[in-house]
Amino acid sequence: MEVRVSLNTNRCSADRRDAIVAAPVFGETFTDHMVTMSYVDGEWGALGLEPFGDLALSPAALALHYGQSIFEALKAYALDDGGVALFRPSTNARRMNTSASRIAMPALPDGAFELACAMLAEADRDWIPTADGAALYVRPFMFASEPHLSVRPANEYRFVVIACPVASYFGPELRAITVGVESDDVRATPGGTGAVKFAGNYAAGFAAHGRAGAAGYDQVLWLDAGEHRWVEELNAMNVMFVWRRDGRVVLSTPPLGGTILEGVTRDTLLRLASDAEGLSINEVIERPTSIDEIVTGCADGTLLEMFACGTAAVIAPIGTLVLAGQPLTIGDGNPGPVTMAMRARLLDLQYGRSPDPHGWLSRTAELLVRHGVVLG
Numbered sequence: 001m002e003v004r005v006s007l008n009t010n011r012c013s014a015d016r017r018d019a020i021v022a023a024p025v026f027g028e029t030f031t032d033h034m035v036t037m038s039y040v041d042g043e044w045g046a047l048g049l050e051p052f053g054d055l056a057l058s059p060a061a062l063a064l065h066y067g068q069s070i071f072e073a074l075k076a077y078a079l080d081d082g083g084v085a086l087f088r089p090s091t092n093a094r095r096m097n098t099s100a101s102r103i104a105m106p107a108l109p110d111g112a113f114e115l116a117c118a119m120l121a122e123a124d125r126d127w128i129p130t131a132d133g134a135a136l137y138v139r140p141f142m143f144a145s146e147p148h149l150s151v152r153p154a155n156e157y158r159f160v161v162i163a164c165p166v167a168s169y170f171g172p173e174l175r176a177i178t179v180g181v182e183s184d185d186v187r188a189t190p191g192g193t194g195a196v197k198f199a200g201n202y203a204a205g206f207a208a209h210g211r212a213g214a215a216g217y218d219q220v221l222w223l224d225a226g227e228h229r230w231v232e233e234l235n236a237m238n239v240m241f242v243w244r245r246d247g248r249v250v251l252s253t254p255p256l257g258g259t260i261l262e263g264v265t266r267d268t269l270l271r272l273a274s275d276a277e278g279l280s281i282n283e284v285i286e287r288p289t290s291i292d293e294i295v296t297g298c299a300d301g302t303l304l305e306m307f308a309c310g311t312a313a314v315i316a317p318i319g320t321l322v323l324a325g326q327p328l329t330i331g332d333g334n335p336g337p338v339t340m341a342m343r344a345r346l347l348d349l350q351y352g353r354s355p356d357p358h359g360w361l362s363r364t365a366e367l368l369v370r371h372g373v374v375l376g
C-alpha cells in the first residue's frame, strides 16, 4: 500500500492544545492531521497523512444527493507505558466493509483502515487525553465524491479519517440516564440498513431524538418496526439488561437480526461477561426483550439493571425509561453494581491496565512498523 506523509507545519500551539485536551468537548475540536485516500477508476490510491483541513468537493458530489456515506468510530488510548493503542480496529475495519457493501461502495484494501487510524493517532499522539474515561475518538468515514447526478452508485469515493480528544460522553459525573421509548418513528426495518453504519440511519432518528430532548430525556429507545414491541437499541448504543431469574443473575441483550448494529462494545461485553470471574453474572444470553417484559420486570423487581453501551459513551447506566409519558424506574434508579463492574472491566482492558487475552489492543507504533511507515 502506497503511503504519503505530509506533516502539518502550522500546528495548534501546545498551550491551546493542552487546554483542549484537559477539557475536551465531544466532537468539537480536531487534531492537527487527517488521513485521506481516494478511489478512482476502480482503484484506491495512496493513503495520505496530511494537515487537517477542509475538503474540496463538487456540489454535484453524489453523496450530497443520494446519500452514499458511511462511517466508523473507535478510540485510541494513551497507555501507562507511553504507548498508544487502538481497541479492536480490525473489527471496525470489517464492519466498515460490511457497511460499504450494503450501500454499494467499494471495500477498502486489506489493512488500510487500521493503518490509517494508527498513522493519525501516532502523528497526533499529543492530543490523546490521559484522564480516566478520556481518549482520542477516531472517526473514519467514506462518501461518494463523484460529481454526477445520475441515480446510481458513484464511481469515485473518498475515505477520510479525522480525530478529536474526548472525555466522558454524558459529563464528568457518571449518572444514570433517562431514556424515552419512541412510540412513532422506527430506526430500522427488516431488509433495510439498520445493521450497518450508514449515515442516513442517524438522520432518520434526529426528529425523535429532538422530541425526546425537548421532553427532558437523554436518549431514545427504538422498538422493532413490525410490532412496535421488541427492544432494539439506542441511537448510537446497544442495550443490555441484568435480570434476576430463579436466584441467578442473567445478562441479556437483544439478538442481532439485521436491524441492530453489531456493536464492538456489545460484543466485547458479551465476551467479558462470559469469561470473567467476579462479575456475579451467572448467564449471558442474546434474546428478544419486549416492552411488556420490562414493565413486568420493574413491577416485580426481576429487572435489576439496564444500561447502554458503545464506543463513545462506553457504558451508560439507564435509571429511568419513559413509556408513553410514564416513567419506569429501573432498579433503584441509580447505576447498578453489575453495570459498574462491567464498566470498570471494560475500561481496565481498554487502557491496558488488565491482561488482554484476546489481543484486542493494537499498538499504533507496531502497526506502523508492520507496514514500514515512518512519520518523520
Ligand SMILES: Cc1ncc(COP(=O)(O)O)c(C=O)c1O
Pocket: 073, 197, 233, 234, 235, 236, 237, 238, 261, 262, 263, 264, 265, 266, 309, 310, 311, 312
Ligand atoms: C446504532 C448504533 N448502535 C450501537 C453502537 C455501538 O457500537 P460500538 O460499540 O461499535 O461503538 C453504535 C455506535 O457505533 C451505533 O451507531
